[in-house]
Amino acid sequence: MTVVSATLRAGRGGRGERGRLGALGMAAAGVIVLAVVLAAVGPILTTADPNASDITHAYGAPAAGHPLGFDGQGRDLLSRLLTGARTSLLGPLWIVTLSMAAGIAVAITAAWVGGWLDSVVSAVLEVMFAFPGVLLAMLVAAVFGPGLNAAVLALAVAYIPYIARLVRSAALAERRKPYIQALEVQGASALSICVRHLVPNLLPIIAAQATLFFSYAMVDLAIVSFFGLGVQPPDADWGTMVGGGQSGVLQGYPAESLLAGGCIVVLVVAFNLLGERLSEGRPTSRPWPWRRTRAVGAA
Amino acid sequence: MSGILEISRLTVTLPTPDRPKPVLSDVSLSIAEGQAVGLVGESGSGKSMTARSIVRLLPPGARVEGAIRYQGTDVGGLRGAALRELRAGVPMIFQDPRAHINPVRTIGDFLTEALRIRGRVGRRQAEQRAVRVLGEVGIADGGRRLRQYPHELSGGLLQRVMIAATLLAEPKLLLADEPTTALDVTTQAEVMAVLDELRRERGLAMLFITHDLELAAAVCDRTAVMYAGRVMEVRASAALHDDPLHPYTAALTAARPSLERRADRLATIPGRPLSAFEAPDGCVFCERCPHVREGCRTRRPELRPMSDGEVACLRAEELQAASHG
Numbered sequence: 001m002t003v004v005s006a007t008l009r010a011g012r013g014g015r016g017e018r019g020r021l022g023a024l025g026m027a028a029a030g031v032i033v034l035a036v037v038l039a040a041v042g043p044i045l046t047t048a049d050p051n052a053s054d055i056t057h058a059y060g061a062p063a064a065g066h067p068l069g070f071d072g073q074g075r076d077l078l079s080r081l082l083t084g085a086r087t088s089l090l091g092p093l094w095i096v097t098l099s100m101a102a103g104i105a106v107a108i109t110a111a112w113v114g115g116w117l118d119s120v121v122s123a124v125l126e127v128m129f130a131f132p133g134v135l136l137a138m139l140v141a142a143v144f145g146p147g148l149n150a151a152v153l154a155l156a157v158a159y160i161p162y163i164a165r166l167v168r169s170a171a172l173a174e175r176r177k178p179y180i181q182a183l184e185v186q187g188a189s190a191l192s193i194c195v196r197h198l199v200p201n202l203l204p205i206i207a208a209q210a211t212l213f214f215s216y217a218m219v220d221l222a223i224v225s226f227f228g229l230g231v232q233p234p235d236a237d238w239g240t241m242v243g244g245g246q247s248g249v250l251q252g253y254p255a256e257s258l259l260a261g262g263c264i265v266v267l268v269v270a271f272n273l274l275g276e277r278l279s280e281g282r283p284t285s286r287p288w289p290w291r292r293t294r295a296v297g298a299a
Numbered sequence: 300m301s302g303i304l305e306i307s308r309l310t311v312t313l314p315t316p317d318r319p320k321p322v323l324s325d326v327s328l329s330i331a332e333g334q335a336v337g338l339v340g341e342s343g344s345g346k347s348m349t350a351r352s353i354v355r356l357l358p359p360g361a362r363v364e365g366a367i368r369y370q371g372t373d374v375g376g377l378r379g380a381a382l383r384e385l386r387a388g389v390p391m392i393f394q395d396p397r398a399h400i401n402p403v404r405t406i407g408d409f410l411t412e413a414l415r416i417r418g419r420v421g422r423r424q425a426e427q428r429a430v431r432v433l434g435e436v437g438i439a440d441g442g443r444r445l446r447q448y449p450h451e452l453s454g455g456l457l458q459r460v461m462i463a464a465t466l467l468a469e470p471k472l473l474l475a476d477e478p479t480t481a482l483d484v485t486t487q488a489e490v491m492a493v494l495d496e497l498r499r500e501r502g503l504a505m506l507f508i509t510h511d512l513e514l515a516a517a518v519c520d521r522t523a524v525m526y527a528g529r530v531m532e533v534r535a536s537a538a539l540h541d542d543p544l545h546p547y548t549a550a551l552t553a554a555r556p557s558l559e560r561r562a563d564r565l566a567t568i569p570g571r572p573l574s575a576f577e578a579p580d581g582c583v584f585c586e587r588c589p590h591v592r593e594g595c596r597t598r599r600p601e602l603r604p605m606s607d608g609e610v611a612c613l614r615a616e617e618l619q620a621a622s623h624g
Contacts, residue, residue: 114359182399185354186413186468187387196412197401 025277031270035263039089042082050079051234059253071241071256072248075234081259084236088264091152091230091237092217096210098156103163104206108194110164111171122168125161133158134223141229148237151230155220159213170205174198204278211275215268222264238264302331303472303504304353309365311352319362320576322348323528326365327602330472333502337515337536339551340525341572346508349525350474353506354386369472387417390465391474392494395481396457400449407445410464432463436493455486462494466501473498473505480510491518512551516540521608524548527583528575534608544610544619547584582613590618 021029038045048066057074060066068077110121133155140154141147174180175198183193199206224230225239233240238260245257311323323345330336338346351357353367355374367374369385377385393399400409410432411425420428426445433441436459449457458478465473478494479487495518498505509515515522516536523533524547532545543549550568570587579585581596588595595613602611612618 178393178395178398179401181356182391182393183401185356185386185391186464187383187385187417188413189383192416197404201401201403 021274021277024273028270028273028277031266032274035085035267035270036089038082039085042079042085046076046079046082048076048079050075050083050236052076053234059248059251059255068259069255071245072253077256077259080236080241081238081263084238084241084260085263087148087231087235088218088222088238088267091148091221092214094152095155095159095217095221096214098153099159099163099213100206100210102156103160104167104199106160107164107167108171108198111168111175112190112194112198118168121164125164128158128161131158134220137220137224138227138229141224146229146232148231151221151224155217155224158220159217163209163213166209167202167206170202171198174201208275208279211271211278215271215275218264218268218271302329302334303370304328304330304506305366305368306349306353307366307368309349309352309363309367311348311357311364312362313358314360314362320574321528321578322575323352324575324578325602326525326528326530328523328530328533330504330506332471333504334521335498335505335507335519337519337522338506338508338525339510339512339515339522341510343572343574344525345528345575346525347476348528350391350476350506350508353474354389354391355382387413387468388470389472389474390468390470391476392458392461392465392478394477396461397449397454399461400457402449404448405445406447406449406452406460409449410445410460410467413464414467428467429463432466433460435466435497436460436463437489438463453486454482455490458482458486458490459493462490462497466497471504473503474508475505476508477510478507479514494518512540512555524551527573527578529578529583530602530609530611531584532608532610532612533602534606534610538607544605544608544615545584545612546588546590546614546618550587550589582611590614 046065052075054070054074057070058072060070060074062069066076066078068081071077071080106121110118136158137151137154140150144150180193180197183197188196221230222237222239222242225237226243228240228243231237231240233244241260242257242264245254245260248254248256306326306328309323309326310321312319312321326345326349328336328338328349338349340346348357352363353369353374355377357363363375369389372385374385407426407429410429411420411422414420414425414428415422418425429445430441433444438444438456438459444452444456444460452460458481462478475494479490482490491514497503505519507515507519512522516539519536521533522536522539524531524539524545526547531547532539532543534544539548540552543552547568550566553566554568556562556565568587573583573586575583579596581594581598582588582591582600585591585595592614598613600611600613602609605615606619
């Protein structure tokens, strides 16, 4: 009896989860998890130093211990791809985290307070929209010197308006809902309502959008690195590798550019698919399955 | 007479694109401690707006004149923490409980949040109190209910939860905005009985908004009748019900169906209900009133004491004499 009902429950749960993301969404999530794991355990997989250059191996073919061969400076391609995965994943992660934090704070404040503050914030966001993120990142790099931090900060700022606009409109709609008013009448403070109710209830939208923005950030950061303004040599990064491999392409050794570019494309597609699936996800009765309610003490 | 709540000459004007429109004018009403006052009237007569004014839940840009005093303090001057204090102490029961409870949080979260944040009560203790109050509103298996989500409860149960939440605030005054309108007729009676009993037990004052004259008469000590943003008549519920002074109240009581009377058609009031901003210069009811005189169209009657209550009609004495004579 118990076994049967447990199986039924598990079966239902499993279908529900797959139904939400779909096979493609699950595959995309799998690719992302794989990339994160590979980036994390990279040094265990390959012993080669990603920055050790041996010019005698320039554009060398795959060999024992070097399954992907060498780049133009005789550095091991596999270890460079794996190390590059770290900056290529952490960079966008920082961009999304920073811009989300700032964008959500700005948007919620504007939507809650309304009036002139909302008008001012909206006007400032409009101005920021006019500035392409990549251009801003290059400008910052030109002023403060190239590097990953400058690029990440600049792109984070450039992404704020996109996030703020989305969250603001969602928050405006949510704020008008009766339960928010009911909380106000109960004497809850604005901060407490926003932190405990408004933002958590917007999280599904925010999470879906964050996934999409992650892929945009990845491409933008790769562009900045491609132009040599992001991660600085000799450190590895996929965008830098695509750029650095250019001369190899001309000489008939496209492996470096192709591999790094391929990694970017695969991950961007995966993040796009996942983001799309998440935003299409039907609202479920319990949007937060990980939120366990604690058992109640003796009644 | 000084009550727990004193509303005097409350006028609320809402901004609209073309011109500010009044929604309440010269509303005066007082509630004594432990007294239930009913507020009846047609849709758009300003019942809810009156209740919302008390906790200052008005649309942005609303202009408020007159005074609302709760336990002697002028509500209009409250800001920030003091306003939150007032709101926490004057809870409101809404018409549609499902829309007024965060759908993705548990009943337990809903009931204990205010206690834990405002009252700084521990989670265990807050939950025990919630279970006890749920018991009082007739929900026996409170421990299980706390872990459920709003969509798992029926409308009637959810309204009981809402009532429980207001009791947890340990209020002296309760605002009930058509608490049973959205419920099944059978559930209405149960929920109303629970609310009425708990109110009497605890000696709570209540402002009870309803469309239902009979219900107001059954539950409330006094009843105020509103029309077009104005109070037409305030009297002891039984008196208002049996012997209305204002022609509008009389028309309302005549219009309700009765078990004792056979009628092919129910009596109606000719015309349509007016909003406060469309009100004519004179008496707001003059265009639909069967007893209208020339004076009614030019002079606006004030709410004035008469027999055991207050009435806003120029011809009240005349009409009373005529009906009794």
